[in-house]
Structure formats: structure tokens, C-alpha cells
Amino acid sequence: xxxxxxxxxxxxxxxxxxxxxxxxxxxxxxxxxxxxxxxxxxxxxxxxxxxxxxxxxxxxxxxxxxxxxxxxxxxxxxxxxxxxxxxxxxxxxxxxxxxxxxxxxxxxxxxxxxxxxxxxxxxxxxxxxx
Numbered sequence: 001x002x003x004x005x006x007x008x009x010x011x012x013x014x015x016x017x018x019x020x021x022x023x024x025x026x027x028x029x030x031x032x033x034x035x036x037x038x039x040x041x042x043x044x045x046x047x048x049x050x051x052x053x054x055x056x057x058x059x060x061x062x063x064x065x066x067x068x069x070x071x072x073x074x075x076x077x078x079x080x081x082x083x084x085x086x087x088x089x090x091x092x093x094x095x096x097x098x099x100x101x102x103x104x105x106x107x108x109x110x111x112x113x114x115x116x117x118x119x120x121x122x123x124x125x126x127x128x129x130x
Contacts, residue, residue, distance in 0.1 A: 006055055006076070012036065013046045017056060018073045022066035 006014065016031045017023060023031075029043045047067060050056040058065040082091075089095040097114065100106050106114075 005079075006050065006053065006071075009042075010046050010050055010053075010055070011076075013043065013050060014055065014069060014071065014073070014076070017067060017069045021068040022059065022061075023068075024061070024064050024066055026064075028067065 012032060013028060016028050025044055025047060028047065029038075029040050032038050032043055033040075047056070047058075051058060051067075055069065055071040056067050057070050058067050085091050085093065085096060089099070097106075100110075
């Protein structure tokens with residue numbers, strides 16, 4: 001399934017379903033109510049929106065429905081990542097990394113991981129800095 005545009009609130013419902021599914025509306029409500037203070041009606045509205053978008057599916061289980069994701073998390077993350085890069089950095093990754101680097105937001109572990117990834121792309125062994 002192609003990544004479906006979903007709102008931040010809908011993404012929070014999806015995260016609950018991506019962690020474990022199928023889940024009943026009551027289980028989704030319980031998972032979100034404490035963290036967000038959302039009313040039952042809010043969560044049910046979000047579930048219905050996600051159903052209408054085709055991001056989740058519902059299977060009848062007695063007198064209730066069990067909800068499962070159709071939209072894969074990796075497809076959604078890819079869509080969100082590409083959208084962010086396109087909107088803020090002209091579709092390029094290097095300016096994104098430079099942005100975080102300039103603000104001191106890259107740890108030594110982040111830099112080492114980036115070096116490893118670049119070395120993989122180049123087909124070389126990473127330089128460990130020695």
C-alpha cells in the first residue's frame with residue numbers, strides 16, 4: 001500500500017497499532033487516554049478516519065471490532081522523511097545533516113554512524129579516526 005497522508009493525531013493511533021495488533025477500540029483508547037488525555041470519542045473518530053483512508057482495517061470479533069494496520073510503518077516513515085527533506089532542504093540529505101551539525105546536535109555516536117553509512121555507500125571500510 002502506498003503511504004497514506006495521516007495527521008499527527010492519527011499517527012499516534014497508528015503507533016499503538018504498529019506496536020501490537022489486532023487491538024480493540026478499548027485497547028487503543030486505554031493506550032492513548034493516559035498519555036494524551038483523549039476522550040473515547042476522539043480515539044473512535046481517529047480510528048474511523050484511518051479506516052476511511054485505508055490505513056487500517058477492522059475485523060468483526062463478536063460484538064466488537066479488532067483494528068490492524070494496513071499502512072506499513074516503514075512506508076509511512078519513508079513518506080514523512082521525503083516530505084520533510086523536500087519541504088525544508090530541497091530534497092537533499094546533506095543540508096539536513098549540516099543543520100544538525102551546526103547546532104551541535106550530533107553526538108560522537110551519530111558522527112560515527114554517519115561515517116559508517118558513507119563508507120558503506122562508497123564501498124569502503126569506515127575510518128575509525130586513528
